[in-house]
Amino acid sequence: MSSSSRTTPASGPDSGPGRGKAPASSTASAAEIPGGLSHRQILTILSGLMLGMFLASLDQTIVSTAIRTIADDLHGLNQQAWTTTAYLITSTIATPLYGKLSDIYGRKPFFLTAISVFIVGSVMCTFSTSMIELAVFRAFQGIGAGGLMSLALAIIGDIVPPRERARYQGYILAVFATSSVAGPLVGGFLAGTTSILGISGWRWVFLVNVPIGIVALFVVAKVLNVPHTRRDHRIDWWGALTIVLGVVPLLLVAEQGESWGWLSGGAIACYLIGVLGIISWIFVENRMGDEALIPMRLFRNKVFSRTSLLSLIVGMVMFGGLLMIPQYLQIVKGASPTKSGLLMLPLMLGMMAASITAGQFTSRTGRYKIFPVIGTALMCVTMLLFHFEVQWNTPLPPTMAYMALMGIGLGLTMQTLVLSVQNAVPPQDMGTATASATFFRQLGGTAGTAIFLSILFSSVGSKITSAIGRAHSHPDFQAAVKANPNAISPSTVKNVVTDSSFLNKLDPALAAPFKQGFADSMHLVFIIVAGVALVAFLLTLWIKEVPLRRLSGAQARAQAEAELAAATEL
Secondary structure: OOOOOEOOOEOOOOOOOOEOOOOOOOOOEHHHOOOOOOHHHHHHHHHHHHHHHHHHHHHHHHHHOOHHHHHHHOOOHHHHHHHHHHHHHHHHHHHHHHHHHHHHHOHHHHHHHHHHHHHHHHHHHHOOOOHHHHHHHHHHHHHHHHHHHHHHHHHHHHHOOHHHHHHHHHHHHHHHHHHHHHHHHHHHHHHHOOEEOOEEHHHHHHHOHHHHHHHHHHHHHHHOOOOOOOOOOOOOHHHHHHHHHHHHHHHHHHHHHHHHOOOOHHHHHHHHHHHHHHHHHHHHHHHHHHHOOOOHHHHHOHHHHHHHHHHHHHHHHHHHHHHHHHHHHHHHOOOOHHHHHHHOHHHHHHHHHHHHHHHHHHHHHOOOOHHHHHHHHHHHHHHHHHHHOOOOOOOHHHHHHHHHHHHHHHHHHHHHHHHHHHHHOOHHHHHHHHHHHHHHHHHHHHHHHHHHHHHHHHHHHHHHHHHHHHHOOOHHHHHHHHHOOOOOOHHHHHHOOOOOHHHHHOOHHHHHHHHHHHHHHHHHHHHHHHHHHHHHHHHHOOOOOOOOOOOOHHHHHHHHHHHHHHHHHO
16 A cells, blocks of 8 residues: 555544544554555455456346347346346345345355355356246346445455545456446347357356356455454344345335336235335344444434435436436337447446546545535436437437436446445444445335336337327328238237337338337436436435545554553553
């Protein structure tokens, strides 16, 4: 680490052990404090973390451009929300459990477990024969995914001080940049390939995780050796159970409420079970105290509580935008999966450039609040542009410019929220806090996915019917109907939500109202997402900026233990 990093107080009222003024004699560099690591040691550990992060981030991007092909092949385009939601539910629920267990027993065994479960889940997904079956296997895969990103970020918090993090952020961002660029391209290529070695191309979207995961397992087992002092604690299994009872029914009704009816018997049962589950979870967590999955005392920290709420809302915006854009490119614009991956590059490059810029500025100045303020504002503006400016026949260049703007907004916001949470809590809660930030973001993403896809597919039928009604007055459409009298029927409109692949073979004049109907349904989603982004923007103005610590989590814990030992001797 830089020799300019001096031992300074852990800033903020909620900094935990090590807070307050540092001893006057403390003039050693941060690297000389027990728990400090050299630049080379940090890079060695980062090599293992980056493989795990690459596995998680690649899976998020590689599936996005392939999901339409997968859904069409398994005859369940309108069931794709199940595959996404099932994955997000299990990864969301598993995330705080990984964080708490790793705080108690150490990060390495749980990071290895997460990778192993993720590999097995990927293999299972390869053999799916229906969208429901794929959803079940994705749910299992999500159990592993819940630990990949959150534990990697927690370990980075253990070994790198917040003010020093920009020094290593380039390596971390290289992982996201590579996966962000390669994921859509590889996913599009595989989905667009009929078969590879006798296996359907889209199945390789999941199978490709296996060799990467095996390499990650070996590397992590060898290089990830972060010092950890085991603490004897109870495991909050009741907290895990009640959070499942609280979250899953509410996410289920968010996804199925439109088709069930928001006041149907099934929906009301989900509301009641969910509310009772959340109340039970709060009661259990209060009783468990510091042993809780997410200790309630953390919510008394205003930065933690407000940032957690902001992470939830930003998760909804992020997944809402990232889900709709590939759908628009493939269904409305007729882009192949590979081409849609290439068209997503402005979003990915904007995210990467903004994140690097924000990291460097934060490292130099210690200021970070301005970035989520600007980022959420840009996300709101982008969704409004997609609602008002992007029609079914809009040229691609302006659409790609709006995608870049969305990427910049996400890049300015995402990493800054994790940094803010890690900096606001005591070092011994680093894993729990990081996992909690990831948990709330994924919870928002899961809810957003369920709600927005439900809105899209519940409204698209009527939108297409209206567009067909308007198209009957156009000479080109009339001529196309005469030439293909059986091409459009009520069953065609109904079946398009399960398999949209026939649109690519349809006469352009006949396909136009279908594309217009999908675009109109997406406009409804975009305006709702814009409203959610506005709420996120207003919330960022309410969050206090706490000066960043110059000690890593491991150093702060080591310093606190040394001070406690010295006080005991006296």
